[in-house]
Amino acid sequence: MCERTPDTVEELRKALVASEERYMALLADVDRRARELAEREFRGEMTRVSSELAHDLRGPLQTITNSIYLMERKPGDTTYVPKINEALRHATALLDGFRDYYRGHEITPMPGNVNRLIEKALEDVPVSGGVSVVKRLDSSIPDGAFDPSKMRRVFAVIIGNAVEAMPGGGSLAVSTHVEGDRVVVEIADTGSGIPVEMRDKVFVPFGSKKRGGFGLGLAASKRVVEAHGGGISFDSEVGRGTTFRVSLPSNRSK
Ligand SMILES: Nc1ncnc2c1ncn2[C@@H]1O[C@H](COP(=O)(O)OP(=O)(O)O)[C@@H](O)[C@H]1O
Ligand SMILES: [Mg+2]
Numbered sequence: 001m002c003e004r005t006p007d008t009v010e011e012l013r014k015a016l017v018a019s020e021e022r023y024m025a026l027l028a029d030v031d032r033r034a035r036e037l038a039e040r041e042f043r044g045e046m047t048r049v050s051s052e053l054a055h056d057l058r059g060p061l062q063t064i065t066n067s068i069y070l071m072e073r074k075p076g077d078t079t080y081v082p083k084i085n086e087a088l089r090h091a092t093a094l095l096d097g098f099r100d101y102y103r104g105h106e107i108t109p110m111p112g113n114v115n116r117l118i119e120k121a122l123e124d125v126p127v128s129g130g131v132s133v134v135k136r137l138d139s140s141i142p143d144g145a146f147d148p149s150k151m152r153r154v155f156a157v158i159i160g161n162a163v164e165a166m167p168g169g170g171s172l173a174v175s176t177h178v179e180g181d182r183v184v185v186e187i188a189d190t191g192s193g194i195p196v197e198m199r200d201k202v203f204v205p206f207g208s209k210k211r212g213g214f215g216l217g218l219a220a221s222k223r224v225v226e227a228h229g230g231g232i233s234f235d236s237e238v239g240r241g242t243t244f245r246v247s248l249p250s251n252r253s254k
Contacts, residue, residue: 045205046102052206053098056214060087060094097216100153101205104223107147114141114176114183114248117148121155122174130169138177142250150224151248154232157217158187158244164210165191165242178250182230185246193238203232 006012064087067080115137127133162172170190177184194202201207203222209215218232225232230248 060091063087097214101220109145124156134173136175144250154221162189188243190241194236
C-alpha cells in the first residue's frame, strides 16, 4: 500500500479516520484472540478438574455400591444405612463444592455492606470454645455491590479454614478497613500456617486439601472475588498463623 503524506486538512482527517478504523479492528482482533485463549485455558482447566472430581466421587459411590450389594444379600439388615447416608452426604457436598467453583464467575451483585456479610459468615461457621474471636469492623466503610450469598460463602470458607487451622485453640481476628477506593477484609488466625510448598496450590481446585476437605473452597472463593473486581491473597508463617486479605471495590470507586 502506497500512502502519500496527507497535506490538506481534509486528507489529514481521512487519514486519521482510516488509522482509527485500523486501530479499532486490531483491538477487536486482540480481544477475540484473548477470549479464545481464555476459553481454551478454561477448557483445559475444566478437563483436569472434572477428572479430579470423578476420581474423588469414586470413593463414596463405591461405598454405596458395596453397601447395597451387602444389603441385598441380607434383606432386613439396616447396618449399612448410615454408611450409605454418609457417602451420599459426602458426594453431594463434593458436587456442591464443584458447582460453587464452576459457577464462581456468575454473580448477581446488589448493594450491600461488607461488615454485614462478615457478621453473617461468622454465624455460618461453628467456632469451637478454644478459639477467641476478635472483631474490628470499621463502621465507616462505604457500601459496595456484592453477590450477598456468594461473598458470604467466601468469608465463611476463609473463616472455616482459619478455625480448622487452630485445632488446639487460638485467636481469630476479623477486621475491615478502607484503602483508597477499596474495602479490605483481613481474617487472621494463630494456627498452623501454610507450608511453603503448599502456598501456590491453595487457590488451585483440588490443589491441596485437608482430611475431610475437598480442596475447592479457596479456588471457588478466588473466582467469586475476582468476578467482583477484587483480589484475594494471604501471608503465612508456619507455626505462627495466616492472614487472608480480600479487597473489594467500594461505591467510592465509582
Ligand atoms: N488459615 C489457614 N491456615 C492453614 N492452612 C490453610 C488456611 N487456609 C487454607 N489453608 C490450606 O489451604 C488448603 C485449601 O483450602 P480449601 O480450598 O478451603 O480446601 P479444604 O477443603 O482442604 O479446606 C487447605 O487444605 C489448607 O491446607
Ligand atoms: Mg476449606
